[in-house]
Amino acid sequence: MLVSFKDAGKLLGIVIVAACAVFVCHLFLNYQLDLTAIQDNLLDPAAITMAEAHITSGQVTIVLSGGCLSLTTMILLMFYITNYIDSHRSVLGILKAMGYGNLRIALHFWVFGFGVLLGCALGFLLATLYLPTLYQAQNAQQLFPDFSPQFHPICVVILVFLPALLYFIIAIVYAAVRLNRPVLQLLHQSDKQSKHSNRLQRQSPRPFLQELRHASLRSNKVLAFFVGFSAFCFSAMLQMAISMNELASESFAGMMLLIGLILAFMTLFLALSSLMKGNQKTMAMMRVMGYNERECAYTILHVYRPISYIGFLIGTLYQYLLLKTVMRLVFADIAGIPAYHFDIQTFWFTLALFLITYELILFLYARRMRHLSLKSIMLE
Secondary structure, eight states, X not given: OOSOHHHHTTXXXXXXXXXXXXXXXXXXXXXXXXHHHHXXXXXXXXXXXXXXXXXXXXXXXXXXXXXXHHHHHHHHHHHXXXXXXXXXXXXXXXXXXXXXXXXXHHGGGGGGGHHHHHHHHHHHHHHHHHHHHHHHHHTTXXXXXXXXXXXXXXXXXXXIIHHHHHHHHHHHHHHHHHTOSOHHHHHSOOHHHHHHHHHHHSOOSSOHHHHHHHHHHHTOHHHHHHHHHHHHHHHHHHHHHHHHHHHSOHHHHHHHHHHHHHXXXXXXXXXXXXXXXXXXXXXXXXXXXXXXXHHHHHHHTGGGHHHHHHXXXXXXXXXXXXXXXXXXXXXXXXXXXXOOOOOHHHHHHHHHHHHHHHHHHHHHHHHGGGGOOHHHHHTO
């Protein structure tokens, strides 16, 4: 098999993001189905209003959170497939030279969709275990009669099997598109590397390190997205969790905080590890030319710092607009629900925690440059 399950076993990022997406969607979809089933039996006007509010807010959460995480899963899938093709381009070029077609080779890439299937199944299982806690939190005011979670086969189809099938197809189609290039380009240097080298060879008014920073940023747009998305998750989920601790329940806030931190650290470690691995030769050459560790880190890692700040601000704006919209449109007519206002103290606390965490991670990755084996890299 060209692409083995061992290769798919490295797709931890896809498994985590897919699990988080299905976890959130299953919670609110299952609750919405069970609440809808008893909605006709509700007589209290306050209970009817609250039920409609829960259903509407659940739909908003499924569309926004599920959609965002599904898009992230797709980007991760394409990222892994692109990396696999770039790192195995010689073998793939030989297969194409032997007469294997793009689609025939791409069919083996269905294995990359296995990470989505595993993640969806894991998220569905975890959500099933958490459902009783969610039901209790949603009925904290005792407006509804006690009802327990019911198993809905349609949820398994929609949240596990259909996404897995969709991403199997996406993996095959995307691999076929990426393989649609001349054999010589696969056997020799990739397009990305060639363009990166050509940019550095052009005359530029910028100093060398500054031009190298711009070239690195232009050639790693997907990794830049992951850095920004990491800051977005940290900012949005942490501030939202603190707000939910006051507006909803501690268990719900803890769930959101855990999902946000997992996504934030996972995507950041993925981006920085890929940057370090993809720029080993560049760092080795800089070390040989006399650049110190600080200059290497400034060129390779710190160029993404402004993107992380932008991601943090977007996450802050996103969580504010989302909570403000939900509280104004969904829970406006419900008594006892406190009004939501932007919490400036929470913002500064989250920002300080983010800066300390982010700079510490950058420092640790920069320290790894000291252990870079110049001889082993130059002999590759």
